[in-house]
Amino acid sequence: MTYNASSLSSEAPAPHPSPAKRLPLTILVTGSTGQVGFELQRQLCLLGTVLAPTRRELDLADADAVAQWLETHQPDVIVNAAAYTAVDKAEDDPELARRLNAELPAQLAEYSAERGQWLVHYSSDYVYPGSGDAPWQEQDATGPLSVYGRTKLAGDEAVQASGCRHLIFRTSWVYSARGHNFLKTMLRLGHEREALNVVDDQIGAPTPARLIAQVTALALHASLVTPHASPLTSEALTPHPALAGTYHLAPRGETSWCGFAREIFRQAAAAGVPLATTPERVAAIPTADYPTPATRPLNSRLAVDKLEETLGVRFPDWRTGLALTLQEVMDRG
Numbered sequence: 001m002t003y004n005a006s007s008l009s010s011e012a013p014a015p016h017p018s019p020a021k022r023l024p025l026t027i028l029v030t031g032s033t034g035q036v037g038f039e040l041q042r043q044l045c046l047l048g049t050v051l052a053p054t055r056r057e058l059d060l061a062d063a064d065a066v067a068q069w070l071e072t073h074q075p076d077v078i079v080n081a082a083a084y085t086a087v088d089k090a091e092d093d094p095e096l097a098r099r100l101n102a103e104l105p106a107q108l109a110e111y112s113a114e115r116g117q118w119l120v121h122y123s124s125d126y127v128y129p130g131s132g133d134a135p136w137q138e139q140d141a142t143g144p145l146s147v148y149g150r151t152k153l154a155g156d157e158a159v160q161a162s163g164c165r166h167l168i169f170r171t172s173w174v175y176s177a178r179g180h181n182f183l184k185t186m187l188r189l190g191h192e193r194e195a196l197n198v199v200d201d202q203i204g205a206p207t208p209a210r211l212i213a214q215v216t217a218l219a220l221h222a223s224l225v226t227p228h229a230s231p232l233t234s235e236a237l238t239p240h241p242a243l244a245g246t247y248h249l250a251p252r253g254e255t256s257w258c259g260f261a262r263e264i265f266r267q268a269a270a271a272g273v274p275l276a277t278t279p280e281r282v283a284a285i286p287t288a289d290y291p292t293p294a295t296r297p298l299n300s301r302l303a304v305d306k307l308e309e310t311l312g313v314r315f316p317d318w319r320t321g322l323a324l325t326l327q328e329v330m331d332r333g
Helices: 035-047 061-072 096-115 147-162 182-192 209-224 258-271 306-311 319-331
Strands: 025-030 048-051 075-079 118-124 165-171 196-199 244-246 282-285
Touching: 025 035, 025 061, 025 306, 035 048, 035 209, 048 182, 061 075, 061 096, 075 196, 075 209, 075 244, 096 118, 096 147, 096 165, 096 196, 147 165, 165 306, 182 196, 182 258, 196 258, 209 306, 209 319, 244 306, 258 319
Parallel strands: 025 048, 025 075, 075 118, 118 165, 165 244, 196 282
Antiparallel strands: none
16 A cells, blocks of 8 residues: 555544554444445454444434443444434534534544544535535535534534544545435336426535545554555554545545436346336426425535545546446345
8 A cells, every 4th residue: 555645634632542453343333234334343343343233222412422432342443434414414413413414423423532543434425515526535614504514514624623643534425325314215206207307506425435445444454554465364454544534535536416316226227127217308497496495505525535545546437336226226126
């Protein structure tokens, strides 16, 4: 792997050195039943024991319960995939959105900072104002348009200010073969209806949860293990705190929600999925014709060069991720 010094962040003070640890690690994954959380469990198992408490086992809305769980289990690394993601509902439920999107990351960051440990946290394109048409860079000024976006930004800022070794991944338009998401909704509607209207002036990159988890595992390995160590050995870990920072994580390329829908139907039809509609029957409409309680950013493009250079990789085009996820949907029946 290659590390590019020009792409490294210095946004938080370096934490106190922690003693070297050995694999396997104990890794806490919050939000384990969500799209990203499920994929993280599959990808992080090579690095150690993954603790993935369900909502019944750990109520993340209860700060005292979280503190007690951390004290009891004492994870070596925390990967925070939990979030309040109901963008429109957040407008009427700002307290719970703030607890899960801002206060929880702050609590996990404080725990990690005290122990000199790594925290991985996931953020959103919604922290940006959505103006213009240039891809957002990590250092660009933020300007969220909704309660969801403001609480996500508050979580980012709390992690950055904590002093813990952190990786913040801002991503966009997350979907997977599981759960409720745009891909699953389009496949259902495409089976039921002959024509659809889909917004065409919001631009971004649909991001598979699997890609997020794969990149997380790669980044954690680069952050924790000496360059020549194997993830299957018990060699002492040499932290690389210089990798800490905020990064964009999304596929290459861009499209609109309408373009995403048309490509879903194109690929699904080519794979033999029975549909009532076709790409040509997906009509493009402006955001103004589809009002929602929360304002959506029109420009959700995220520049990913910084993370690619840091990890020495190049991310695939968004269509490639769609093909893999669609195949998984079909395999699951």
